[in-house]
Amino acid sequence: MTNPLHSPAFYAGDPYPTFRELRATDPVCWNDTAGFWGLLKYEDVRFVSTNPGLFSSAKGITVPDPSIPNPVLDGSLIFTDPPRHRQLRKLINAGFTRRQVAILEPKLRAFARAALDGLDPGDVEFAEQIAAPLPTRMIAELLGAPDADWERFRTWSDATVGMDDPDVELDTFAALGQLYEYFGELIALRRNGTLTDGDDLLSVLVAAEVDGVRLSDADLLQFCLLLLVAGNETTRNLIALGTLALIEHPDQFRLLRENPGLIGSAVEELLRFTSPVANMTRCATEDVEIRGRLIRAGQYVTMLYGSANRDEEVFGPTAEALDITRNPNPHLAFGCGEHSCLGAQLARLEARVLFEELLTRFEHIELTGAAVRMQATMVPGVRQMPVRLAATVRA
Ligand code: HEM
8 A cells, every 4th residue: 555654745744634544544554665664653653662672773764765775874873773772872871861951051041042132023034043053053062062163063064954855965975074074173182182171972972981992983973973963953843843833823822922831841742743853763673563464574664753642542632732731741752762862851951942032032923934844754854934023022
């Protein structure tokens, strides 16, 4: 049977009616065009994520494209199965705990304020001017890139965003080369002792050991790149799609403005409702049956977070509604189990701070044109989102 789960245009549009139908009629469905299974139900996504022995990440994590082998970056955390995955993850977890991330808040707020202070009320390109800078800035900060390098860092890392979009230009590869070179310099500064008192994540990783062995330069480079790819477009997408969802649900937007204390549950609901990462894929290591369908060893299985996050069996009759007071809200926007998002606390904090600062400055945000999405199966980001901002009048 054919379905559109292989198509970038499908994810860049409104996939939710199709998800709803498939959940009801064919929740473990075979995509004939690209040859993979789609999982639509919450419990099935949990099952796959929490059984990394049965479902490997090492053969690729993206929706398969039959014209090319599924891309894999050997040695990168996100493509590594246990037990090696657990060892690598242990090394870097310390930099991402809730406590560690909370320490970043003052800096994060200062960055958000600086970005928004430069904006006058009126017409603004939301995706580029508001959603994009903060996540990149925080990754530069995590990696200990000096402030003076910020503009260069931003240019290179912006070029790596949306690499699977057909409009992407060849310059991307040149930018990626420059970025690798730059990361190499940051690593060397720490290795050769020029920078000895750094408490940034990269300094911690340079000093870290797995079974008495230090991480190689190649491991460290992979990790820097993973942070950029995993932390940039995803968080931008949450900020842009989250704002769009609030604009499209004025009652919820008003509720949040009138009750700023709801920001925590609002961010969780925006994560659930927008599912900024549309899916992740695994490869079955042996034959497994799910809901009576036989998944053969070697077949790919794609977990559709956007569908799981609107599963009526978990979220009830309001599963399709935006409700910023929803509690509990056990969404899977950050995945779960072995590879659950390392940057979840950071992403939450970035979104909270940005929304807080945005809402105190501007009392009204309206869309002035269509939001244009990137054509991508995994993170169909927002490329353009023109808005008009009206300033808050202070008494
Ligand atoms: C709203 C923003 C974000 C969303 C929705 C998101 C979503 C996800 C998801 C669904 C996974 C699971 C991958 C899997 O199971 O294969 C993941 C993994 C990961 N994320 Fe995020 N992410 C976000 C932001 C970030 C940020 C800000 C960072 C870091 C700066 C980050 C770093 C990572 C890393 C390193 C992994 C791989 C973890 C592993 O393999 O153990 N993410 N993310």
